[in-house]
Amino acid sequence: MIHIDTIRVFLHLLGVAGWIGGQMVLVGLLPLLRTLGPDVPRLAAARFARVAWPCFGLAIATGIWSLFAIDLGDRDTGYLTALLVKLLLVGFSGAAAAIHSTTRSAALRGATGALGALASLFIPGYGLVFGSGAL
Numbered sequence: 409m410i411h412i413d414t415i416r417v418f419l420h421l422l423g424v425a426g427w428i429g430g431q432m433v434l435v436g437l438l439p440l441l442r443t444l445g446p447d448v449p450r451l452a453a454a455r456f457a458r459v460a461w462p463c464f465g466l467a468i469a470t471g472i473w474s475l476f477a478i479d480l481g482d483r484d485t486g487y488l489t490a491l492l493v494k495l496l497l498v499g500f501s502g503a504a505a506a507i508h509s510t511t512r513s514a515a516l517r518g519a520t521g522a523l524g525a526l527a528s529l530f531i532p533g534y535g536l537v538f539g540s541g542a543l
Contacts, residue, residue, distance in 0.1 A: 420470035426463025501527040
């Protein structure tokens with residue numbers, strides 16, 4: 409029988425894969441999309457947002473679920489520090505993506521897109537390297 413923790417972690421990783429992996433795919437496709445027309449990147453981003461934001465929400469919801477499922481009192485300072493940094497990176501990633509998708513400034517879109525994607529890439533790696541696998 410599948411344990412509820414397995415379902416929680418699977419759903420969390422599914423959300424993370426859609427959010428972070430989707431960003432990386434879209435960045436990889438951006439040069440091609442630009443050759444297809446000036447509105448194509450914007451249209452692709454709008455379509456991607458329909459998948460990405462629910463994935464982000466799933467990752468947030470299952471992350472909160474994980475916080476309630478584990479006993480943080482038994483964790484060492486390194487784990488708790490890694491968890492705090494990860495939560496800050498998640499918040500920064502979501503805020504940067506929200507600004508990126510709503511601003512008309514090309515410079516701000518570029519900056520928030522790059523910084524948000526970079527923060528997203530650090531989220532899983534930071535927890536694994538510094539937090540003993542903190543989800």
